[in-house]
Amino acid sequence: MGNPKTVKGWTKKIRDACIAAGTYQPYFDAPIQALAEILVQRDAAEKQYKDSGSQPVVAYTNKGGASNPTRNPMLVLWMDLSSAALSYYKELGLTPGGRTKLGLPPDPSTATGPKDPLFGD
Numbered sequence: 001m002g003n004p005k006t007v008k009g010w011t012k013k014i015r016d017a018c019i020a021a022g023t024y025q026p027y028f029d030a031p032i033q034a035l036a037e038i039l040v041q042r043d044a045a046e047k048q049y050k051d052s053g054s055q056p057v058v059a060y061t062n063k064g065g066a067s068n069p070t071r072n073p074m075l076v077l078w079m080d081l082s083s084a085a086l087s088y089y090k091e092l093g094l095t096p097g098g099r100t101k102l103g104l105p106p107d108p109s110t111a112t113g114p115k116d117p118l119f120g121d
Contacts (some may be wrong), residue, residue: 005043010036014092023093023102035088042081049074 014032018024049072060070090098096106 005040006038007033007040010039014094017094018092021099022104023094023099028092031088031091034084035092036079038088042078042085045074045078045081049078078088 011032014035015024015029018028018032022041052074056072056075057069058072059067061067086095089095090101093099093102093104099106
């Protein structure tokens with residue numbers, strides 16, 4: 001899907017993907033905006049994770065001074081945001097299961113009729 005880096009860039013990319021999949025509806029604009037914001041946060045977490053050396057496990061020092069290995073917080077955040085994004089992708093019909101939920105064939109290439117029911121394209 002690319003990596004537009006900004007909310008505006010992601011919003012356009014997601015809306016275009018919905019249109020291409022034949023699932024776009026104007027009332028999807030709010031969820032598309034929310035998904036775009038999640039993806040920008042996910043991109044930032046990924047960048048911070050990579051900039052810090054891409055270590056999946058880091059040392060955590062507790063209040064008592066003991067150091068323990070723990071999952072990298074940026075990796076955990078990236079995984080949580082990716083999971084949240086997947087939920088939005090499904091609701092927008094951008095996954096095979098999401099398309100089925102909307103009453104469309106799982107694969108847009110097998111769809112018959114107009115690609116976009118709103119505009120008849």
